[in-house]
Structures are given as C-alpha cells and as structure tokens.
Amino acid sequence: MKILVTAEINQELLKELYEFGEITIAGWGKELRKLEEDDMIQLLKGKDILITSYDPITKKVIDECKDLKLIACTRANPVNIDIKAAKERSIPVIYTPGRNSDCTAEFTIASMLSISRKIPMAYKSLKDGMHLENKKVKNEIKEGLKEDVTWALGAGTPYVLFKGIQLKGHILGLIGYGSIGKKVANIARAFGMKIYVYDPLLSSVEINDNVQEKVSLDKLFRESDFISCHCKVDESTRGLIGKDEFEKMKKTAYFINTSRGAIVDEEALIEALREEKIAGAALDVFASEPIYKNHPFVIELDNIVITPHLAGATYDAIDNHTIMIVEDVKRFINDEKLLYEYR
Template identity: 55%
Template sequence: MKIFFTAEYSPEELEPLYELGEVVLDGWATGLPKMPEEELMEKTRDADILIVSYDDVTRKVIENASKLKLIACTRATPVNVDMKAAKERGIPVIYTPGRNSDTTAEFTIGLMLAIARNIPMAHKALKEGKYTNLNDQKKETKAGLTVDMIWDMETTAPYMVFKGTQLKGKTLGIVGYGSIGKRVGKIARAFGMALLIYDPFQCQIDIEEIGITKAESLESLMSNADFVTCHMKITSETKGIINKKMISLMKPTAYFINCSRGAVLDESALIEALREKRIAGAAIDVYEREPLAINHPYVAELDNVVITPHIGGATNEVLVNHTIQLVSDVKRFLNGERLLYEYRS
C-alpha cells in the first residue's frame, strides 16, 4: 500500500500512518513548493492513497493514477480536488472539517480587538518614532502629587488619537453560525457581547438563549450590529452576500470583520464605505484576489482598516488536528469501516 503524502503535518501524529503502508513524503511535506501537475502525475502513477494540502489533484492526476483508491485533503473544503473525476472513478475523498475552527475564531476576535482599539495603528506610530521622546527624560512631578504616568493630554496625544471602542455591551452580528461562527460567539459572550445570528439553515430554537438572538433577515443584522463578522462557505447563495446594499445598512459606528472567504463580500462597496467613513472600520484577512496588489486601497490608502495576509488558520495546532483526522480516516478506510470525513459535494 503506497501512500503518497505532500501535506503539511504533525510528525508525532503522523507516526501511526507508517504502520499502514509505505509512506512517501514529498512536495510541501518536505518544504518544497506546490507541485506542478505533470510532476504530481508522474509521482502518483502507482500510488494507492494520495494525501495533499494545496497541490491540485486534477482529472489528469486522478486518471493517471491507475491504483488510486483514496484521496485525502487537509482542508476545510477540498477545493483543489476534482470531485467529479474522483466520483467517476469511485474514489472517496476525505477532508478535515473543523481543523482550524478554534484557531480562526480566536483570530477573528483578535481582529475585532485590533480594529476597535486601533492596536496596529498605535504600534505602527510608535515604531515610526511618533509620540516618543528624543531621550529618556523624566517628567517632573509637582509637590504633593503622585507620579502620573500618562503620556500627555493634548488633543494630538495618543490617548485621544487612538481612542477606540470596547467590546463589552456591544452587539456582534455573526453571518453564518457553523463550527467557526459558534466558537466566535462563545468567546464574544465571554467579553460581554450580545449575539445576533443570521443563518437560514438553522432553526431559531437551536440558536436562541439569553443574549443570543436569531436575526429575522440579513438586513436586520446589518442594521443592528455594532460588529459584523462573516463565517460562511462559498456557495451560489453566499457569493457576494455582503453587497453594497447590506453595507449601506450598517451603523456609522459599526465595524466589519471577514475571516471566511473574500468572495462573500463586494470588496469595492466596502472600500467605498471606508473611504467615505460611512462605517467606523474593517478588519480583513481574506480578499477578492490574493495576494493583495501593492497599490490596493487597503494597503496604499485607507487608514481605517486592519489587514492580514490570510493567516486566520495558521497555527501549529491546526496541523495536529488535521493529521489526527486524516490518519484516523485512512485507518478506517483500510479496515472497511464507514469514513468519518468523506466529502460529499
């Protein structure tokens, strides 16, 4: 049983896989770039099982691998696997849903704090030498007073320039209440936030409790939330769901957060709203096109947006999670048991 393996992984959790067959590590698993199609075709010609993270498992790859019996992809959705070609060959595809749910939820809250409290902006200003002294001079304290550590209280002081918004007491609108959305909500509740949920595929009785309300419509959520965060997969229904109309409904004091997929958002509409200061700000990890262009307004122009380069799911714990998931399911497959993580498109 040859297992051709190009995924990122946890070495400790991968050990049981070596007992199941001949494991050949290559490509991304060994620190190499994404493997070209022709190379992947050649190297998987006699593979029984193919495990990838980012390599494109195209029809050509699948049809060329005459012994192939199972494909595994360490992604929340196996977008880089030709599901139609796999289905035609009767080859099941396993994936790793939920592998990065906690990681992405934590990152979402981090972005909320960053934009609400202007943390990156303040950090950047200090690194550029703003609001600092030329030397380590000490302020004099007047007789009878205690040393006051405040920097200064002019209108141009950082205390005024970077004054933000606290999360406690605010309403967080969560668009998509699946694995990640629920975790975001749980953390936000610990901050003292109320939750407003939009998810047409979940019943009101499965969502609502004290402090958590299901929105009657997306329009209602966009109008009433102080923070809006998206956690949806891309489907025909969700593509562009946060459009110009929806953004226009947001409060002028509201913030928009996106750690799901760039395609859920009309990016030009958000840029227009940020440019005209019609909303307070945004924090974005995913984009219409990636990587971002150096002259993109998020990079070159706007000062009311926090941007990160699609790293919401980038932690070592994610590798541990998906390695455990795929090794478990490969073992089940070889034992003829029902698969836990078979993807059905």
C-alpha cells in the first residue's frame, strides 16, 4: 500500500504503519501548509490511502486519483472531505470522533473561570503598568496586629475592578450533551455546580440525577449563571441563539462558546454585551474567522474574553487522532471492520 500523509500527525506513533507500506509525508505533516486541489492531486496520484487534516478533498481530487481506496481525516468532523463523492467511488472515510473532547472541555472550564474571575483583564492591567508601585513596598505591621497583605483597597483598585463570582453553587446550562458537553458537565460537577442540559436528542433518563437536569431551552436561558454551547452546526442549530435568548439571560450570567460561531447571532451577542444585558462572554469561535482588526470584540467591548479557536489545540489531541487513524488504517489493510467510518 502507498500512503500519503498530509495531516497534523505524531511522527513517532505513525511509525507503526511503515511496515504496511510506503509512506510519503507532505503538506501540513511536513511544512505546516494546507494543500490546494492541484497540489493534492499531484501528490495523491498512485497512492492507495490518504491521511489528511485540513486539505480540501473535493470531488475533483477524488475523481482524478484513481488508485485511492481509503481517506482518513484526523478531525472530529471531516468537513473538508466531499463525502458524497467518496461514496460514489465506494471509498470509506474514517475520522476521529472525540479526539479533542477532553482538552476542549478543559478549555471551556478555563474560559468560564477567565471571564467570571476577570483573569485576563487583571493580567493585562498589570502588564500595562497599572496598579503598580514605583519601588518595592515594605509592609509594616502595626503593634498588636498580625501581618496583613492586601494589594490595595478603595475605588479603582484591582480588588474592586476585578471582583468576580465562583463556579461552586451556580448553574451551568449546557446546550448540547455529546462527548464534549458530558465532559464539561463532569468537570463542572467537581466544582460544585448544578447542571442544566438542553439536548432534544437525549432522553431525560440519560441526564437527570441529583445535580443535573434536562430542561427546555427557555428555562436554561432564564435560570443559568453560565451558558455554554456544545452542539454541531446543522439546520436545527444554525442561528439557534439570538436576541430573544440573550434577552432571557440573567444580567449576571455569562455566555461561553467553544463549539461553532454559526450557532450564535453574533450581532445580537454584541448588542447584549454592549448594553450590558449580560455580565460577559468568553468566545473561542466566531461567525467569521479570523475576526477583523476593528471588530467590536477586539476594540470596543471589555466584558469579553476572546481566543483564536484554540480549544482543541493540544499535543494530546494529535496523539489521540494518530492512534485512532493508525489503528483503523491497519484494520482496513487487514480487511477488518473499521472502527471510525463516517456514515
């Protein structure tokens, strides 16, 4: 078998495949570059198996590479592959569901802590030279008292400006209860949070217990202290969260999104933040990426934490998807049932 690897991959874990065929590494796997159609066609001709991450595997690519027998995508959703064209050629597509669920769940909790405790804002203020003294301060202890260390007290001090809320005792509303949503719930439970879940595809029997409950979307928005999105984009979820939903939120509540920007009406969220209808938001995904330099999230709003689509960006996720792909490629070569075939 001849295998082309253009994926973000763990080279050490990939070595297990070398005994099964000739491997060519190019594109992202070699030089951190996404390939275009013509480059891919040139490299893929004569190859039996493709392992890719981000390259557009279009109908043109699939049709012109006559020897192609298997497409492996190292992502949780193979959106860069024309699945219909692959099926027309009877080419299986394998993918890696759940490969970055843990790190995305952890990032979601980190985002909640960042916005509710205003950690990035406090950090930036110090790096910008605010709330600092010109020289080292010597703390004097008055007679009869014990050492009391405070940064500063009074209006305009960090203690006042950056005061936030803890997670324990508050309600986390999860929109979507798949692999990532469940992991977020597990971590949040350890923090002592009560969990509300909105997922029309799950029975309440699978969710309800003493600390979590399946609820309507209306109840979730009205009662949650934190609301976090964890659903895929389809016709039922695109634009799911808009002006009406933000109007229902508590003024003290926070909105978190580490899933996809298309789920949210971004202009409605900007309005809610601008008018302080909600306490704040932490976003890792946006309606259009990268966001532009003069976006309100960047230059105007100070009740938001933004990150450039990093929730799944860990070396562990790369290890996970390499292990999954290597295992399934070996199964394909040995004519065994595939574990991660996309259907």
